Amino acid sequence: MSADDFALRSAVHDLYSSHSGWLRGWLRKRLDNHSDAADLVQDTFVRVIKARQATDIRQPRQYLSTVAKGLVIDLFRRRALEHSYLEALAAMPEDNWPSQETQAIVLETLMEIDRMLDSLGDKVRQTFILSQFEGLSYPKIAERQGISLRTVNNHMAKAMEHCVLIRMGLL
Amino acid sequence: MSAARPALAPAEREALRSAAQWYARLSSGIDTESERRDWERWHNADPLHRQAWQQVESVRLMVEGVPGNVAASALHHSRESRRRVLRQLLVLAGVGTLGWSGWNSQWRSALMASHHTAVGEQRRVTLADGSQLLLDSQSALDVRFDAEQRLLRLLSGRVLVETAVDGLARPFLVEVPQGQVRALGTRFTVQTEAQFCEVAVLEKAVEVRPAASAQVLRLEAGQQLRFDRTRLGEPWTSDPSVASWRSGSLIAIQRPLGDLLDELARYRHGWLRCDPSIAGLKISGAFPLDNTDRALAALESGFGLRIVRRTDYWVSVLPAQA
Numbered sequence: 060m061s062a063d064d065f066a067l068r069s070a071v072h073d074l075y076s077s078h079s080g081w082l083r084g085w086l087r088k089r090l091d092n093h094s095d096a097a098d099l100v101q102d103t104f105v106r107v108i109k110a111r112q113a114t115d116i117r118q119p120r121q122y123l124s125t126v127a128k129g130l131v132i133d134l135f136r137r138r139a140l141e142h143s144y145l146e147a148l149a150a151m152p153e154d155n156w157p158s159q160e161t162q163a164i165v166l167e168t169l170m171e172i173d174r175m176l177d178s179l180g181d182k183v184r185q186t187f188i189l190s191q192f193e194g195l196s197y198p199k200i201a202e203r204q205g206i207s208l209r210t211v212n213n214h215m216a217k218a219m220e221h222c223v224l225i226r227m228g229l230l
Numbered sequence: 231m232s233a234a235r236p237a238l239a240p241a242e243r244e245a246l247r248s249a250a251q252w253y254a255r256l257s258s259g260i261d262t263e264s265e266r267r268d269w270e271r272w273h274n275a276d277p278l279h280r281q282a283w284q285q286v287e288s289v290r291l292m293v294e295g296v297p298g299n300v301a302a303s304a305l306h307h308s309r310e311s312r313r314r315v316l317r318q319l320l321v322l323a324g325v326g327t328l329g330w331s332g333w334n335s336q337w338r339s340a341l342m343a344s345h346h347t348a349v350g351e352q353r354r355v356t357l358a359d360g361s362q363l364l365l366d367s368q369s370a371l372d373v374r375f376d377a378e379q380r381l382l383r384l385l386s387g388r389v390l391v392e393t394a395v396d397g398l399a400r401p402f403l404v405e406v407p408q409g410q411v412r413a414l415g416t417r418f419t420v421q422t423e424a425q426f427c428e429v430a431v432l433e434k435a436v437e438v439r440p441a442a443s444a445q446v447l448r449l450e451a452g453q454q455l456r457f458d459r460t461r462l463g464e465p466w467t468s469d470p471s472v473a474s475w476r477s478g479s480l481i482a483i484q485r486p487l488g489d490l491l492d493e494l495a496r497y498r499h500g501w502l503r504c505d506p507s508i509a510g511l512k513i514s515g516a517f518p519l520d521n522t523d524r525a526l527a528a529l530e531s532g533f534g535l536r537i538v539r540r541t542d543y544w545v546s547v548l549p550a551q552a
Contacts, residue, residue, distance in 0.1 A: 171292065223250060
């Protein structure tokens with residue numbers, strides 16, 4: 060173990076023993092579920108360890124709560140998407156529902172797509188969804204959105220470029 | 231937080247941009263044979279183009295991996311419902327500074343709500359003037375008292391208000407996204423949903439004003455009403471059990487099953503689905519709200535319904551006979 064690693068470990072250890080109880084309380088106030096709070100405490104520390112910055116944190120509670128907030132938002136996104144997915148499934152006859160495994164994979168993929176499209180503007184995002192998921196032609200989309208064909212084309216290129224950059228970790 | 235990412239060379243960046251443009255052209259639904267040949271020429275002209283196209287393909291494969299109609303509707307709703315979920319939990323003070331674009335609602339102040347309840351929780355609150363509130367499951371409310379008025383902002387969920395006489399004679403107002411309810415010395419409930427607000431008066435009266443309309447209506451004890459931002463609905467006579475939730479049970483008298491399950495769903499996590507063929511079934515009974523599993527069991531044994539649990543978070547209510 061290098062000296063750096065040692066310093067990092069003891070810093071994380073100190074951080075955990077002094078603040079994990081506080082962080083659990085902080086999360087519990089924001090989530091209505093104790094086991095979610097406990098999970099997110101662990102996830103927060105995993106992030107802290109990966110970031111390898113534990114040795115120079117000046118305001119530990121502020122730092123931990125900032126990391127935890129990001130995780131809470133992710134959790135809410137997942138719940139919201141899961142809910143809409145189940146709602147969409149519920150509208151279909153039960154015989155047509157995919158297996159549990161397929162559902163899990165679809166949901167994971169949807170999460171990723173949702174995350175990719177999230178920072179796009181409403182119109183661009185909508186255009187992409189109408190074309191790629193609803194299979195509408197550009198003239199139909201132009202009509203529906205009240206925009207020109209050229210704009211539809213530009214929105215599509217923009218959305219795709221954005222998705223690619225996010226997937227490559229460049230955005 | 232993470233190490234610096236490898237930057238993209240300008241030529242690579244340019245190749246990605248043109249790959250995205252090609253993708254847009256080929257997705258138009260009106261592409262021609264000659265366009266495809268042009269694409270091939272572009273694709274084969276440069277290894278960077280081929281690499282960039284592979285990236286585009288990987289996104290396309292993801293898109294193809296999900297059933298279009300389901301994905302479209304889930305993605306359409308995800309923004310809106312995410313806002314709703316956040317509104318309900320309302321607790322991420324500072325979320326705006328994290329740069330989550332999408333989050334831009336008038337309810338930013340919700341993040342600082344003074345009171346909120348978890349799923350299945352009810353909470354009693356005594357205000358500075360002695361007024362009493364009972365906040366129902368999954369609700370959030372902000373208290374803004376000043377020299378001029380006693381203002382509550384109900385951000386989500388439902389509240390029972392019992393106003394006290396104010397020494398300063400300040401008006402007592404409950405604001406919801408749909409408008410405003412003004413207490414006229416009284417006991418009443420206000421419930422706000424995505425599309426409408428419902429008010430029921432138990433004692434005395436209230437005045438209801440939609441946010442985007444000049445209409446005002448005085449609602450008397452025993453009356454109930456729905457309104458949205460622009461319109462007041464017709465008042466109707468409340469069911470005597472309209473506020474039975476405050477004693478921890480749901481009392482139903484000839485209530486449609488679908489409606490009853492919507493009500494129970496407020497008190498539990500996950501998705502409670504009612505088979506459409508039985509949604510209209512009339513149900514009477516008293517159901518515990520602090521243990522909705524028991525309420526479901528009572529429906530199962532008392533009304534011959536079938537409760538199917540895919541997971542704890544996904545429960546379907548079906549007719550008895552498959």
